[in-house]
Amino acid sequence: MRIVVLAGGIGGARFLRGLQRASPDADITVIGNTGDDIHLFGLKVCPDLDTVMYTLGGGINEEQGWGRTDETFHLKEELAAYGVGPEWFGLGDRDFATHIVRTQMLSAGYPLSAVTEALCDRWKPGVRLIPMSDDRVETHVAVTLPDSGERKVIHFQEYWVRLRASVPAEAVVPVGAEQAKPAPGVLEAIAEADVILFPPSNPVVSIGTILAVPGIREAIADAGVPVVGLSPIVGDAPVRGMADKVLAAVGVESTAAAVAEHYGSGLLDGWLVDTVDGSTVERVEAAGIRCRAVPLLMSDLDAAARMAHEALTLAEEVRGA
């Protein structure tokens, strides 16, 4: 079975690990969000791609969900001693190697997709990981700074990591997305997929950004195979992260049903909500999307595998309907 998964960072990566457990023989292609990419210290950093790669490759810091295991931060300490920031972005000594190799390959002329493939040669994540695009896309967020009242457009990472989404996101713009082309292999994988899954990743800044690359949304809608998503909102709050902060910016309420409606029945065939949101199933189905209520807390690998299994089961229901 060929499965295509659109993935952001931690939520997508943990879901993928469950999917591998639930469907060990599946041929999985991951289309990774690159809207959170950032240039730091002259290096190209791709947090979501790396989180997927490290998580599936056994190199992730399990506790924090991002960055490397057995990590030190000496380089960052030294940069700070030189007065070179930002200090709010946590790059460890081991993690730096990934960004150095990536930047060197990009400088040598390789596209990001080829670089990602080369990095995965080491990590062997067991999936084919493709960035959504080889073109530069950077998600920016419009905010009003509480101290000065100044309206400012900042990089998503500055909003997410530095400000911890502590001020409302007034707008979320994937800068460059309109001009971006899907990376080689993205449209082909979608066209050849048997199932397409949206893990419980952020619907705005992760999956939404991938869908903002012209051609990807259309390819998914036209693929003629079940498209099933899992709600990142459980009981009106994000399972992790701060998805509610950016949902407000696109006028979507922070509920499982509203996120399904946001994707829409033109794109989504099936939707899993958590059991605590069982009462919302009817509303989602009224929107033309088949819906089931199942446990959606990825407390461990088994739970993630059960969620993946439920998603694949719903996909088969959709296919049989």
Place this chain on the structure above:
Amino acid sequence: MRIVVLAGGIGGARFLRGLQRASPDADITVIGNTGDDIHLFGLKVCPDLDTVMYTLGGGINEEQGWGRTDETFHLKEELAAYGVGPEWFGLGDRDFATHIVRTQMLSAGYPLSAVTEALCDRWKPGVRLIPMSDDRVETHVAVTLPDSGERKVIHFQEYWVRLRASVPAEAVVPVGAEQAKPAPGVLEAIAEADVILFPPSNPVVSIGTILAVPGIREAIADAGVPVVGLSPIVGDAPVRGMADKVLAAVGVESTAAAVAEHYGSGLLDGWLVDTVDGSTVERVEAAGIRCRAVPLLMSDLDAAARMAHEALTLAEEVRGA
């Protein structure tokens, strides 16, 4: 007193520390060799400049004489895990920060001299450290590989660090030196100096490279102030490093007297040889260079300070003559 010192790496740096002890009120300008600079992992690495900066700034690994104290090598381990080399060049996690800051500033358009000044803002070495040139100069070495018999031109660092100078250097070429211009401040410092010193640095690949930048040798010869050097060869062998290997390439025998004659009386006014080379004093003086035999082993800071004191004393003798 204004002192100008031409410096390579370890020998130059340790001598400078002695000079600061011997002449605490002197205004010292160091013209640093950049011929051993190398691009590694997309980063600009300046080993000699950094050795001077770290040594005088208190950040050096005292035992090995280069690199940072309290160092880890996690980034390098990870690069190796990606299959990215070279593995033979020892860049530590803390050291990497210097190269990242430097590379970022160079990419932003700052010349190396301005970058070096910015890095020294942190380290406060107590001297003004200027690279010999803002232009790229890279010392290359022609060798015949023993296995294949292949004649090959390799970067100095590959010859020195990887091959440990284990094959004869057939030629030593400071590529780019002929087109290089002295960095801002170099000629001015020489013109305003009261004394110019050549520490016991490598006469070919350190001081020789600095002198290969058009204008520097002439400025020193024309400065009209005492120019005094210290022999890096003691008892027909280099005090440290492998100076003899590269001296052969320029047709100079590995003796204290031969090195003095190599510099020549047109450049050098005074020369210190070690007490074990006392018998050579006459030969050096016959070449028109005032010569004294004093202990030249920099076993500790006191010994380095005594050597610096002897050099300054000889400079005053030259001036009074």
